[in-house]
């Protein structure tokens with residue numbers, strides 16, 4: 001066991017690993033990934049999952065937002081971390097069938113009570129979310145990263161962390177990823193680093209001058 005990953009969570013993560021391996025084999029056998037995009041996990045992967053969980057717990061983040069639930073792989077990592085900080089995850093996706101699957105997996109992992117599911121367009125849902133937000137995982141279609149960032153940024157707490165996936169891979173997403181990183185860097189108070197973890201992630205921290213960091217979870221383990 002590792003961090004806040006208990007045996008139930010480990011079991012569920014192992015099932016995602018098996019599904020990802022099956023998808024890889026089908027892909028290698030000529031499956032058209034574009035045609036079947038809505039059936040694929042498209043997950044952040046174990047290294048990014050673990051890093052995201054470490055960042056949430058390290059920051060004591062309680063108000064956590066996930067843009068792009070897909071089938072719930074990243075939600076498991078975020079919800080496990082939220083359980084440790086006494087926080088909650090608002091997880092957003094357009095696809096109801098994916099969130100239904102995710103909900104079942106989170107229940108089986110014993111993490112359902114740490115997640116609020118929102119089905120619909122993130123660009124609409126983000127307008128309705130109250131801040132301050134302590135941690136955001138940005139992992140939906142890549143052309144939406146900048147408009148989502150513009151909705152999120154005014155709601156961030158001092159010291160908030162944003163992680164954006166697919167900064168280095170797949171190759172076709174690079175132009176959108178490069179534009180996103182330049183956009184985030186130009187936002188006052190935002191510092192960023194790109195890490196070659198998983199598909200490449202951009203980790204950003206919002207540290208506006210003159211605003212103290214919000215007190216964080218006292219129940220941190």
Ligand SMILES: C[S@@+](CC[C@H](N)C(=O)[O-])C[C@H]1O[C@@H](n2cnc3c(N)ncnc32)[C@H](O)[C@@H]1O
Nearest residue numbers: 042043044068070073074093094121122140141
């Ligand atoms: C890369 S997948 C997310 C993978 C997930 N974070 C994981 O690691 O398991 C991207 C998801 O974004 C969702 N999505 C795309 N556009 C969206 C939008 N406008 N609003 C909400 N979700 C959207 C897709 O339905 C898809 O499930």
